Amino acid sequence: MCGTCGCGTNGVAITKPNQNLEHNHNHEHEHSHEHNHDHHHGDKMIIDLERDILSKNNIDAARNRGYFEAKNIFTLNLVSSPGSGKTSILETTLKDLKADLNFYVIEGDQQTLNDANRIDALNVPVIQVNTGKGCHLESDMIYDAVKQLKPKDNSILMIENVGNLVCPSMFDLGEQKRVVIISITEGEDKPIKYPDMFHSADICIINKMDLLPHLNFDLAKLKEYALQVNHHLQFFEVSATTGQGMDAWYNWVQTELEKNQQKNT
Amino acid sequence: MHELSIAMGIINIAEKETKKANKKCVELIELEIGSLAGVELDSLEYVWSTAVKDTVLEHAKLKIDFKQAKAKCLECETIFEMEKIFDSCSKCNSHFKDILQGKELRVKLLEVV
Ligand SMILES: [Zn+2]
Secondary structure (H helix, E strand, C coil): CCCCCCCCCCCEEEECCCCCCCCCCCCCCCCCCCCCCCCCCCCCCEEEEECCCCCHHHHHHHHHHHHHCCCCCCEEEEEECCCCCHHHHHHHHHHHHHCCCCCEEEEECCCCCCCHHHHHHCCCCCCEEECCCCCCHHHHHHHHHHHHCCCCCCCCEECCCCCCCCCHHHHCCCCEEEEEEEEECCCCHHHHCCCCHHHHHCEEEEECHHHHHCCCCCHHHHHHHHHHHCCEEEEEEECCCCCCCHHHHHHHHHHHHHHHHHHHC | CCHHHHHHHHHHHHHHHHHHCCCCCEEEEEEEEEECCCCCHHHHHHHHHHCCCCCCCCCCCCEEECCEEEECCCCCCEEECCCCCCCCCCCCCCEEEEEECCCEEEEEEEEEE
């Protein structure tokens, strides 16, 4: 939450790499209500609301989605635990595909600019959203970031969410597809421990497959658990380090991109 | 912890509605939270008092109507309680079900003065 007025931005900062770290406070402070706490009772009023608490995020997400569709931008929301190698997958993907496809990246992280700097080094346009205390991205942050990023028509926007398997599952960002990434150095039971994340994902990338011979990891069990939560889930077994399996994931991106463009034209 | 965002969402709604009704503050707020809504009640209560400070909710009584998740089996029509979203029917083990309740995350009612 904003330190000065508690108006709910969580100290969010949106920064381009190489730009000075300035707390970009672009919300307005218009707290005009008065706090007159010697309540004169009498005029009590009951408001029967039945209002969804996430409705604001969902409305903002719909606005983002409309913008993406109008400009034919294919948007992916990448979610995972910390340490799954999400940024490495993104880096390898950008290196291999950026000659053919137009990429833009939004990096979500609580504190640092490290991930954005890694992407910036590949000469791919990137914006860092630091969420401060917040442990996930919300759709109004994406809206603000996109305004600065100005992605071109027919491009791909990769959103790397904050490393966390709980909170991001609740917040639609307006993406076309959600990608959950898990590495085989994590537990096989992650899908049933964090069912919402796997339930809301379209595909699941299993990373660090090059380590399989050295680990006591039950790949079949992982898939079984994941399918129990979401029987539509499609798997990609990859290693961002060796490049193994990355082609199948690239094919999926290309195919979905084409499908998306046909749908919007 | 997304409970802070949830609290902020609630405050946002309460501020708007109070203003719209031309009132000063909220005396009672009733929430409806399902067991599968993804919100930890303990965490929400933990962030609540800090979050509502200097808002219309600062002195409001918080009432939470907790809804245990329930589903109806599409095969045998048994109604059963769910602990997890992927639980199968307690009678016939089928995975085909309609979720009846448990995903609620709503501001149900405000009492404003
Ligand atoms: Zn049944």
